[in-house]
Amino acid sequence: YNSNHGHHTPGVEQFYLKRTWRHDAEYGNSVTLDYANPNFNAWYVNLVDARVRKSSADGIMLDWWHDGHYHSNGFSKNKVRKHRHLLSASLRKHFGENFIIMGNVNYGDNTDVKNLNGVFMELGKTNSKSLHSNNEILKTERALIRFQKELRPPKIVAMLGKRQTLVEMGSRRHSPQINKDRNSKANRRMAKLLLAMTVSIVDNGYFMYGDNNEDTSDGDHGHIIYDFYSFDIGKPTGGYEKLANGVGIKQHQKGFIAYNRNSRPHTINLDSNVNLVIEGTSG
Numbered sequence: 001y002n003s004n005h006g007h008h009t010p011g012v013e014q015f016y017l018k019r020t021w022r023h024d025a026e027y028g029n030s031v032t033l034d035y036a037n038p039n040f041n042a043w044y045v046n047l048v049d050a051r052v053r054k055s056s057a058d059g060i061m062l063d064w065w066h067d068g069h070y071h072s073n074g075f076s077k078n079k080v081r082k083h084r085h086l087l088s089a090s091l092r093k094h095f096g097e098n099f100i101i102m103g104n105v106n107y108g109d110n111t112d113v114k115n116l117n118g119v120f121m122e123l124g125k126t127n128s129k130s131l132h133s134n135n136e137i138l139k140t141e142r143a144l145i146r147f148q149k150e151l152r153p154p155k156i157v158a159m160l161g162k163r164q165t166l167v168e169m170g171s172r173r174h175s176p177q178i179n180k181d182r183n184s185k186a187n188r189r190m191a192k193l194l195l196a197m198t199v200s201i202v203d204n205g206y207f208m209y210g211d212n213n214e215d216t217s218d219g220d221h222g223h224i225i226y227d228f229y230s231f232d233i234g235k236p237t238g239g240y241e242k243l244a245n246g247v248g249i250k251q252h253q254k255g256f257i258a259y260n261r262n263s264r265p266h267t268i269n270l271d272s273n274v275n276l277v278i279e280g281t282s283g
Helices: 040-055 077-095 134-150 176-182 185-201
Strands: 016-020 031-033 059-062 100-104 118-122 156-162 204-210 241-244 247-252 255-260 266-271 274-278
Touching: 040 077, 059 077, 059 118, 077 100, 100 156, 118 134, 134 156, 134 185, 156 185, 185 204, 185 247, 185 255, 241 266, 247 266, 255 266, 255 274
Parallel strands: 059 100, 100 118, 118 156, 156 204
Antiparallel strands: 016 031, 241 247, 247 255, 266 274
């Protein structure tokens, strides 16, 4: 629980644990909550209900939705998973099937999506000066394929890729130099790859390619709107098709979206007369 957002949550004190939630200093002091307390779920559902009614929201997003909480609250992986399931089941029972429940699953390799119909994939990196590694891209692809199978309808995936940052930003959020860095050839290529993976593998994929959290103290997720975000190829005419390991495609009414996460080019046969080469690590 973090009170730095300017509001107090009534009744939260009963769940305080004498441990500090471990995260970056920029987010201020946070208190760990005992969500294993038998009274927690009912309290939380009522809290969400009041917020949803006030804002006319269609759903909720649950942050840090994975099993790795033990560094902050001492709970085992199995205990965290158990109480994630109980909390999401309580929300689903109270709000019904049409309510959107999303979780921030990051790369999705330390979580499941039981009771969820959406995920926020906030892809972090250890080094802001690097691009996403081949291993990170592989984990992302595997998670997308799994989420498409396991999420409840409408199967929403909102992915946030993190760019390569080679310009010192300081407290600035925008400048011609920063925007030029965001629009570098390497960043454009990575953004296209992750975008193509997101929208070709899942039914309802949404994507943004933004700054790393540590790039600037002036907020998170700064970005530009890439020109290749705007195109019209009609609606999908089929689902995701795996062409080879690391290569996939989804056909649309007036075209297709395809990606190749491998380093080598891959040739696809669109019909008997047309071959198209998808360059390595591109979409």
